[in-house]
Amino acid sequence: MAKMMKIAIVDDEKDMRQSISQWLALSGYDTEAFASAEEALKSLGPNYPGIVISDIKMPGMDGMVFLKKLMSSDSALPVIMITGHGDVPMAVEAMRVGAYDFLEKPFNPDRMTELVKKAAGARRLTLDNRALRQELSDGGQLMKKLIGSSPVMERLKEDILDLGQADGHVLIDGETGTGKTLVAHALHAVGSRAGKKFVLVACSAFDEDALEKRLFGPMMPEDPRLPAVEEARGGTLVLEDIEALSDRLQARLLGMINDQGSPAETRIVAICNMQEQDRTCEDALRPDLFYRLAALRITVPPLRQRGEDILTLFTRSGEALAEEYGCDAPQVSAQEAAQLLQAPWPGNVRQLINVAERAVLQSRRGTGTIASLLMSDHEEMQPVMTTEGKPLKEYVEAFERMLIDNTMRRHKGSIASVMDELCLPRRTLNEKMAKYGLQRADYL
Template sequence: MAQAMKIAIVDDEQDMRQSISQWLALSGYDTETFASAEDALKVLGPEYPGIVISDIKMPGMDGIQLLKKLMGADSTLPVIMITGHGDVPMAVEAMRVGAFDFLEKPFNPDRMSELAKRASNARRLTLDNRALRQELSGGTQIMNKLIGASPVMERLREDILDLGQADGHVLIDGETGTGKTLVAHALHAVGSRAGKKFVLVSCAALEEEALSKRLFGPMMPEDAQLPAIEEARGGTLVLEDVEALSDTLQARLLSVMNEQGTPAETRIVAISNLQEAGKTSEDVLRPDLFYRLAALRITMPPLRQRGEDILTLFTRLSEQFAEEYGCEAPQVSAQEAAQLLQAPWPGNVRQLINIAERAVLQSRRGSGTIASLLMSDHEEMQPVMTTEGKPLKEYVEAFERMLIDNTMRRHKGSIASVMEELCLPRRTLNEKMAKYGLQRSDYL
C-alpha cells in the first residue's frame, strides 16, 4: 500500500501554517510545518519523500531564496509557492527559478489540494524512478526482475535484448500495470547507452506550458536543470503517457527527432498508457510521430496470459511482504491457486502486488481468503467473472509446481525436509522437480 506523501509547509504565520496543515491532513497527507526557511532546510533534502508548500514573503531567508537552495539540492523536488494578491512579478520569478506552481492569496483550498495531488504524483514518480535506477544499475539485475517462465515472458526478454542492442526509438504499450516503465529501464540497461543518462518525464503530470519547458526549454541561465532532451543527450529519454502530448508538442518532438538523424543522439522510449476503451496510441498520436516511434515496438503481455507466472509472482510477493511485516506468508490452497489462475486481472501485476500485500495482512490477523480479496478489490478492478477455463490437469500441475517451489524455499533446498513435509519419495520429488524446471541450487 502506497505510503502517504509528506508535505512540508513553510510559513512564518502560525495561523496560516495550521490551516494549510489541517486541510491537507484531511486529504490524507502527512504534513509537517516550519516557521522559517532556515528550519525547513534542516529537514528538506534530495531524498525528501514529499513536496513543499512555502510562502514567498518571510523574514530572514524568503521563499525565493529557499526555492533556489532547494532547487540546487534537488531540482526535481516540487515546490508550490504562495504569493500575495496581485504579486505577479514574484510568481514569475518563482516559476523561473523552478517552482512547480504557485497559489495567490486568498487561495481556494480545493485548488491547493489539486496542486498538492499533482505535485505528489510527480514526486512519487521521481522517487520510484530514482530508487529503481539505484537498485537496478546493471542489465542482468533488471532482467532478473522480469520474473516468469511463460512463453510470453520468454519472448518479452528476448525482445528486450534484441531492441536494447538496436538504436532506434521504441514504443512500449499494453494494459495498465503490466510493467512498461520497468521494461524501459531494461532496454536502457542492456544496450550500449547503459552508462549514459536515463531521464524519465511523465507527460500527464505537467500542464502544457510546463511540459514544453521541461522537454525542450528554453531554460534560463540560472536554472539548475537542463531541458530533458538535452539532459538525456547520448542516453535515453522515456516519455510516460506519451498520448498526453498536445498536437503542438507532438509536432515539436517529431521535429527534434528528425533533426537528430541516424543513429539518434537521444533515444526516445515512449510509453502509452491509454485507458479509454477502444483507443490505441495509433488513434491519438499524429501518424508521422506514431510510425517513427513504433518502428520498434513492445506490447506488454497482460497478466492473465502468463499462466503459472501468476502463482510464481504471488509467492514471491507474499514472501517479500511477509518479511516486511514480520509474519509468515499465507499458504495457498489448491482452490485458491485455481482462483488466482482464473481471475482476469484487469490491473495486471500492479493489482497482483496489491492482492499479495493484503493477503499477508489478513493472514497475520488470521482471517479472510484470497477469493474475498479478489471479489472486494477496487470497483474498476473487480474480477467477479473468471477467464476461460483450462483443463484440470493444468490447474493441478500449476498448484503442484507452486507447492514444491514454496516448500523448497521454506526449507532452503533441504531435500530431506521437503520429502518429509510433502510425503514424497526422493525419486518422485526429483522427477517432479525436473518436470517443472526446479533446481535445488536455486534454493540454497
Template sequence: MSKSMKVAIVDDEKDMRQSISQWLALSGFDTETYESAEEALKGMSSDYPGIVVSDIKMPGMDGMQFLKKLKSVDSALPVIMITGHGDVPMAVEAMRIGAFDFLEKPFNPDRMTELAKKATQARRLTLDNRALRRELSDGSAIMNKLIGSSPAMERLKEDILDLGQADGHVLIEGETGTGKTLVAHALHAVGARASKKFVLVACSAFDDDTLSRRLFGPTDEDQGLPAMEEARGGTLVLEDIEAMGAALQARLLTAINEQGSPSETRIVAISNLQDEGKTIETEMRSDLFYRLAALRITVPPLRQRGEDILTLFTRLSEQYADEYGCDAPEVTAQEAAQLLQAPWPGNVRQLINVAERAVLQNRRGTGTIASLLMADSDENEVAMTTEGKPLKEFVEAFERMLIDNTMRRHRGAIVNVMEELCLPRRTLNEKMAKYGLQRSDYL
C-alpha cells in the same frame, strides 16, 4: 575498483614489464606479466576481467598484430599501447584499429596509472552490461522484477534483449499495471547506452506549456536541464505519450529529425491508451507515430501469464511477510485456482495490492484470498477470466507452487522437502526438472 580488475602487461623486455607491474601493483591493480604476445593470447577470452598494456615493438608477433588478434577475441577489450620514441605514427594507427590509448617512452608512471584506471572503469562497465544481459536472458537475480517463465514472459525478455541492442526509438504498449516502465528501464540497461542518462517524463502530469518547458526548455533554475538535453546520448522515456498535444508532437518530431541517424538520444514512448475505439496510432500524428514505433513491444497482461501469477504472488507475499514480521499465507488448491482464473484488470499492480492485503489478513488470522479477489470485483462472487484454462494447467501450476514454496521454506534441504510433501527422491527430482526448479536457487 582497480583491485578486482586484472592488468595483463606484455613486453619482451623483462625490466620494462617488471617495472610497469610493480608500479601498477602499488597503485592497487592485480597484474600479470607476459614476455610475448603469443603467450598472453593463451590467457585471453571475450570476458577477460581486465585490460591489456602492450609494447608495440616485440619479436615474433608485434604489438600491432597482437592488437588485431585481441580485437578479434573481444572488440571492447581496452588495450594501452607503449611505443618508443619515433613510433608515434604507428601508435596513431593503433588508435585507429581500436587501441584504448598509447604512451610514448619514457612515460610518466602517474600517467600510466591514470590511463589504467580509465581503461578498467570502461572494462568494468562492459562486463557489467554483458552480465546484465545474460542474467536478463536467464530471468535471474538482477532483473527479478521481470519474474516468470511463461511463454508470454519469455517472448518479452527476448524482445527486450533484441531491441535493447538495437538503436531505434521504441514504442511500449500494454494495459495499466503491466510493468511498461520497468521494461523501459530494462531496454536501457541491456543496451549500448546503459552508461548514459536514463530520463523519464510523465507527459500526463503536465499541461502542454509546462511539458514543453520540461522537454525543451527554458526551465526554471532549480529544475536543471530540459529533458532532451539531460538525456543527450542516453534514453528519454515519455510515459503517456498520447497525452501530448498536437503542437508539442510537432515540436518533438522536429527535435527527432534534427538528431539525424543514428539518433543521438533514444526515445522510448510508453502508451497507456485504453479508451474503447481509440489507438495510439489514431491519437498521434502519423509521421511522429512511425518514427517512435520503429520498434514495438507489447507487455502481456497478467491473465495471459499462466503460472507466473502464482510465482509472483508467492514472491510478493514473502516480501511483505518479511516487512511485517509475520508468516506468508499458505495458498490452498482452491485459492490457487482462483488466482489463476481472476481477470486481473489492474495486472501486476493489482496483484501487489492483493499480496500485501493477504499477508495482513494472515497476520490477523482472518479472511481469505477469495475474499480479497471478491473485494476487487464488482460482482458478488469471485470474478473469473473468460480465457479458459484446462484442468492440467491448474494442477501443474499448483504443484509447482507447492514445491517452490516448500524448497524455499526448507532452504533447499531435500530430505525435509521429501518428508513434507511425501514424495520419494526420484519423483521430487523429476518434478523439479519438469518445472525448471533448481536446488541451488534455494541454498
C-alpha cells in the same frame, strides 16, 4: 540511519579514539577505531558504508596525506578532520583538498554528533544513488525482476534482449500495471547505452506549458536540471504516457527526432498507456510520429495471459510483504490457486500486489481468505472470475509448481526437507523440478 552507518575513527591517541567511539556508540553509530592512517586504509574502500573522523597530526602518514589518499579512492567519502589549537590554516587546506568539515580541539561532543549526523546523511544519499545507478546499469538484475517463465514472458525477455542491442526508438504499450516502465529500464540496461544517462519524464504529470519546459526548456530558475532532451543526450529518454502530448508538442518532438538523423544520438523510448475502448496508441499519436517511434515495438502481456506466473508472482509478493510486516506469508489452497489463475486481473501486476498485501494483513490478523479478497465488492480490486475455462491439467500443474517452489523457498533449498514435507522420493522431486524449471541453486 545512525545504526546503518559506520564511523571510522583514526587517531594515534588511544584515549581520544576511545572517547569519540564511546560517545558515538551511545548515539547509535557502529564505530571502528584505527591507531594509524596506514591501518585504516586497509579497511576503507571506495564504497565504505560510512564516514571517517581523522586527526590531522599523526606520526607516520599524517592526516593530510591520508585525506588525499581517501579522496583519490572515493572523492564523495565524508572525512571530518580534527585539528589542534592554531591549526586552522591546515584545516582550511584540508577543506580545499576535499574534507567534509573540521573540528578544533577541544570540541563539544554535541557539535561532533551533529556534524557526524549530517555527514552520514550525505553519505547514505551518495551510496543510495550509486546503488540505483548500478541497478540501472546491471541488465541481469533488472531482467530478474521480470518474474515469470510463461511463454509470453519468455518472448518478452527475448524481445528486450534483441531490441536492447538495436539503436532505434522504441514504443512500449500494454495495459496499466503490466510493468512497462520496468521494461524501459531493462531495455536501457542491456543495451550499448547502459552506462549513459537514463531520463524518465511522466508526461501526464504536467500541463502543456510545464511539460514543454521540462522537455525542451527553458527550465524554471529554481530547477537546476537541464531540459530532458539535453539531460538525456547520448543516452535514453523515456516518455511515459506519451499519448498525453498535445499535437503541438508531438510536432516538436518529431522535429527533434528528425534533427538527430540516424543513428539517433538520443534513444527515445515511448510508453503508451491507452485504456479507452476502441482506441490505440496509433489513434493517439500523429501518424508520422507514431511510425518513427513504433519501428521497434514491445507489447507487455497482461497478467491474465501469463498462466502460472500469476501464482509465482503472488507467492513471492506475499513472502516479501510478510517479511516487511513481520508475519507469516498466507498459504494458498488449491481452490484459491485456481481462483487466482481464473481472475482477469484488470489492474494486472499492480493489482495482484495490492491483493497480496491485503492477504498478508488479513493473515496477520487471523481473519479472511484470499478467496474473499478476490470476490471483493470494491470495483478497483474486483477480479470477477472469467468465463474462459482452462484444462484441469493446467490448474494442477500450476498449483504443483507453486507448492514445490514455496516449499523449496521455505527450506532454503534443502532437498531432504522438501522430500520429507511433500512425501516425494528424490527421483520424483528431481523430475518435477526439471519439468517446472526450478533449480536448487536459486533457493540457497
